[in-house]
Amino acid sequence: MALLEVENIRKSFGKTRVLTDISFNLEKGRTLSIIGSSGSGKTTLLRCLNFLETPDHGIIRVGGETVFNAETWNNMSEKEIRRRRLHFGLVFQSFNLFPQYTALENVCLAPELLLNEEAGQGRPKKELLEEIRSRGAALLTDMGLSDRMGSYPHQLSGGQCQRVAIARALALRPDILCFDEPTSALDPELTGEVLRVIRELAEKNTTMVIVTHEMAFARDVCHHVIFMDDGRICEQGPPEEVFNNPQQDRTKQFLARYREG
Numbered sequence: 001m002a003l004l005e006v007e008n009i010r011k012s013f014g015k016t017r018v019l020t021d022i023s024f025n026l027e028k029g030r031t032l033s034i035i036g037s038s039g040s041g042k043t044t045l046l047r048c049l050n051f052l053e054t055p056d057h058g059i060i061r062v063g064g065e066t067v068f069n070a071e072t073w074n075n076m077s078e079k080e081i082r083r084r085r086l087h088f089g090l091v092f093q094s095f096n097l098f099p100q101y102t103a104l105e106n107v108c109l110a111p112e113l114l115l116n117e118e119a120g121q122g123r124p125k126k127e128l129l130e131e132i133r134s135r136g137a138a139l140l141t142d143m144g145l146s147d148r149m150g151s152y153p154h155q156l157s158g159g160q161c162q163r164v165a166i167a168r169a170l171a172l173r174p175d176i177l178c179f180d181e182p183t184s185a186l187d188p189e190l191t192g193e194v195l196r197v198i199r200e201l202a203e204k205n206t207t208m209v210i211v212t213h214e215m216a217f218a219r220d221v222c223h224h225v226i227f228m229d230d231g232r233i234c235e236q237g238p239p240e241e242v243f244n245n246p247q248q249d250r251t252k253q254f255l256a257r258y259r260e261g
């Protein structure tokens, strides 16, 4: 059974259909990249997976559990939506760090809020808070930021900010980590350091969905590629097939633009 199963997701904004019948599966420990022109619906799809948008139609399952069903979603409480959202982590294009908090505070904030919401699991709160802090520090160390824990976002480069954002997303132990063009706000020399940590996560079998324009990265690191066009999946498959032997004319045109550039 696939870890993530997406079935027939549809989404319109007013009269504009943005996603049409999006269906795909992702196995645990695998990395999926989503490529496609600007406006093809990639961000909206990631936002649907994280319940930041509500699909009009379709089903999302994680580990066999239905976490979204358009038919029954209106009855869902905010608390239950927040619980289900924990299956997914999202790293945004523009980092979205809290400017008033240090790197470590940014990473620990959500787990601390969650701790306040849940009733301590019988262990002293102080001990649980210390655990959150030491895990946050370990995640920042994994991201190569052990000397930056106390820095504020304005004291960090874009690449460092994005690595803090990745640590923050991991802090809640999501089943599936999603990235929306994680390097497109970065200078080329900072892109490499972010792609490197994502590559390391892939090597540790983190299940990931990555919207990206980095075609070489998608080809080398990802196990599966989806090419989106006008709100639909135009073509999907293993990277060696989609990149080396695309079947659809739209895919060929899209990839040709990257080869020329």
Ligand SMILES: Nc1ncnc2c1ncn2[C@@H]1O[C@H](COP(=O)(O)OP(=O)(O)O)[C@@H](O)[C@H]1O
Pocket: 013, 016, 018, 036, 037, 038, 039, 040, 041, 042, 043, 044, 045
């Ligand atoms: N909140 C919204 N309201 C209306 N239209 C939207 C909204 N969000 C996205 N869209 C439209 O949906 C389409 C897909 O956008 P998006 O998912 O951002 O594409 P991509 O990430 O592939 O560039 C675009 O035409 C965009 O203008």
Ligand SMILES: [Mg+2]
Pocket: 042, 043, 044, 180
């Ligand atoms: Mg986008």
